[in-house]
């Protein structure tokens with residue numbers, strides 16, 4: 001990315017200067033690091049407190065990759081259960097729970113029975129949408145299997161699941177985030193088995209959320225990696 005921006009800046013006609021590039025990169029770090037890491041932590045936390053599901057995900061990955069392999073980007077399509085895990089985790093724990101604040105600038109707008117006057121700041125509560133019992137069965141349960149055979153995705157086409165937003169200002173980092181989430185999870189699950197520390201058991205893992213622009217666990221997830229036995 002930096003390479004491409006520097007190339008553009010070198011062109012005499014370019015209006016991009018060093019400060020623009022620094023700000024752009026800072027934007028990418030701010031928007032991309034916290035969100036991606038929180039997404040991976042929540043997915044691991046949910047899998048770890050659902051022992052059957054973590055084993056199912058590990059078996060799928062280990063079967064596809066084989067012994068002593070490395071997970072590649074192209075393997076993601078061969079891991080349907082892992083894809084369901086990612087969707088389900090983003091449904092329950094969207095890293096940006098209110099998207100980014102919007103303002104209705106052009107005119108008053110009406111959405112169903114709601115009137116949104118011109119110049120209103122609008123927050124889209126993605127967290128509530130993902131847990132809405134009129135849309136999702138057992139909304140608070142972590143059930144990746146709910147996506148089995150359903151074409152619903154997180155790419156802004158299905159408004160019941162929009163962790164990256166939708167429309168013109170949808171997250172531009174989505175393709176990268178999608179790869180990061182699947183690859184990091186696949187590596188962690190492929191290479192290691194996981195155990196809780198200090199007698200913690202799945203049933204009493206703290207899953208409370210810290211309020212903020214990005215959704216984090218209140219308590220850090222403390223688990224011990226055990227190297228996979230070949």
Ligand code: HEM
Pocket residue numbers: 027028029031032033035036039094095096099100101163164165166169170171172173174176177181
């Ligand atoms: C799991 C990871 C991520 C999630 C859940 C996420 C989610 C979001 C959401 C919800 C928005 C606001 C969209 C809207 O208001 O409709 C957004 C905006 C944005 N995201 Fe991401 N994001 C993630 C990763 C990334 C990464 C890896 C990058 C870049 C490297 C990135 C760059 C951005 C930028 C620059 C914006 C602002 C776009 C604009 O205002 O037009 N995001 N993201």
